[in-house]
Amino acid sequence: MAMCIVVIAKENYPLYIRSTPTEYTLKFYYMVHTSLDVVDEISAMGKALVYQRELYLGLFYPTEDYKVYGYMTSSKVKFVMVVDSSNTALIFQKLHNSYTDVMCNPFYNPGDRIQSRAFDNTVTLMMIQVC
Amino acid sequence: MADTVLFEFLHTEMVKELWAPVARRGGGMSLSVLEGLGFRVGQALAERLPQETLAFREELDVLKFLCRDLWVAVFRKQMDGLRTNHQGTYVLQDHSFPLLVPMGSGPQYLEEAPKFLAFTCGLLCGALSTLGFQSQVTASVATLPACKFQVVIQKS
Helix, strand or coil: CCEEEEEECCCCCEEEEEEECHHHHHHHHHHHHHHHHHHHHHHHCHHHCCCCCEEEECCCCCCCCCEEEEEECCCCCEEEEEECCCCHHHHHHHHHHHHHHHHHCCCCCCCCCCCCHHHHHHHHHHHHHHC | CCHHHHHHHHHHHHHHHHCEECCCCCCCEECHHHHHHHHHHHHHHHHHHHHCCCCCCCHHHHHHHHHHHHHHHHHCCCCCEEEECCCCEEEEEECCCCCCHHHCCECCCCCCHHHHHHHHHHHHHHHHHHCCCCEEEEEEECCECCEEEEEEECCC
């Protein structure tokens, strides 16, 4: 089973990319990049939606089907996950909590790539759960 | 509860150590280190606090969040007043600001007051920056311990 998790800053550059297995990495980057447009679309028409926190994008790749899930925090940081299927709400919650911990780390400058081992471990745990 | 006192003592020491007199004619003081500290703390707080609340619909919601949730989390009370001209300028009023209360009430120590507000100005600025708004925050004191924070949101 393959999956990819990307954390994107509010200026739309990646803060953290992790994918497995590694030969699909480029494909995942491309999918995540295209899904950014959908994220912008949904947040632009945001006034009509009542519950704007979690967005589900159903994006299917021709040969194998993956679903791309998105989640946006109130600080406009987006988490994008490419995965076959799973309970994404819980995973995004945990991702958000880990990201908040990274933000509160005084040695982390907001806007840098995320190099925290604790965050890496959380993502690894989630990948193990899903795969 | 000991928590509030701990922060107040730490803040007092921070101000004592980190304010710098400006070494040019006319004097004045440089509070940029204190503001920078507040900025980083504000960024982290604004990430952690709104976890259960839904996304903010507009600017006024963000300001209300600052006046209610952020102020309660840091100072255990809500902001006493919020006024706006609906064009990006907001005035937040606190009738008894907890970091100024220990200094007494009245016009004494008025010149020292800005030092004790720099960290909080940075806090507001940092929180706004995480939530997506570039802003300029200034504080003014008429009589201790009441103070006003003026927030000007910069349109990009």
